[in-house]
Amino acid sequence: MKRILMVAAATLILAGCPSYPPQTPPPIVPIEPEQPPEVTPPPIDVVPTPPKQQTTDWSASISPLVSQMVSEDGVESGKVLLVDSVKNNTNGTLPVQAVTSAMTTIVENTQRFKVVPPSVVSSARKTLGLSQEDSLVTRSKAIGLGRYVQADYVIYSVISGSNKDRTLEMQLMEVQNGEIVWSGKHSIE
Template sequence: MSWIRIRRSGVLLLALVLSGCINQQQQPQPAAPVEPVTPPVNVPQPPKAEPGQNVPPPPKMQPLNWSATVSPLVGQMLKADGINAGNVLLVDNVKNSTNGSLQSAKATAALLNSLENNGQFSLVTPQQLAAARQTLGLSADDSLVSRSKAIGLARYVGAQYVLYSNAEGDIKSPSLQLQLMLVQTGEIIWSGSGAVVH
């Protein structure tokens, strides 16, 4: 029994020694304030223009003769088979698919002038077209002109035909493509193209 008492005493002594080793919890030290360091920002200074140094002018738009370009094409179109006289025609804005800036509004105006008093079609007026574009949420200068949008616009204004036009190629020598489409089916009933006259 003495070994048991010694063993128990040893365990108790060990427990007392270990319990005396527990340190008091230390209070956390306040953190030292850290000041953020902002890296220096190097702003590049624009080069100063010296007096007398000229800025090059933007490239000039080449004058294009839209009337001379569209007249022969419109003449061919009016002689095409399958056109019923007296129907309403919507002339959509000329789409610019060239590699530069093109005065497509002048091209559209030349198409409208060439089709006035043609004897085949009644034209949708620019006012009707502008109102329809606004109602359908299309801007007047919609650069995403597509055949489906043109047909949808023609249906909205009650036209039976739509003239879709696209200027394409190099801006120095563009070509104009015209397509007369039947609104009801979307069928292209006439197509023609020609070089734009300078």
């Protein structure tokens, strides 16, 4: 009996299950693999090329003027000469100390004057309260400095113009009376 009950229960259970017609599997559609979005690299910062620095051969620019000055008739040999710092009247910056140093060397090489050493000029400037990088150089300051170091002559020089078209003007002045003994101009290349 147990068997019959089991068969009956199994029949009832199976009769309660709905039956579905066999299903066909859905068609297989190939799927393209998803492409990752194109990542564009950030723009590379290009470092701008710095402007070319103009190098100047100061010796070549100063030598012609010193040669003219030394050959001048009114200039006496053997006198004490002060080379004052160059005044910059250009619209840019100049290595004033380098130009002054080059001028001092060229004048010394002529062996026509006793040039006041740069160390003496430097200490005299400090004593008189004049800056080494004084951009307001005047003839009266140059003569005053010349008197302080007991020079006979002083070279007062000015570089003027623009960065592309510069001119060097030099003047040789007597310290005692401020008279301009010689004056000359030369283009700087």
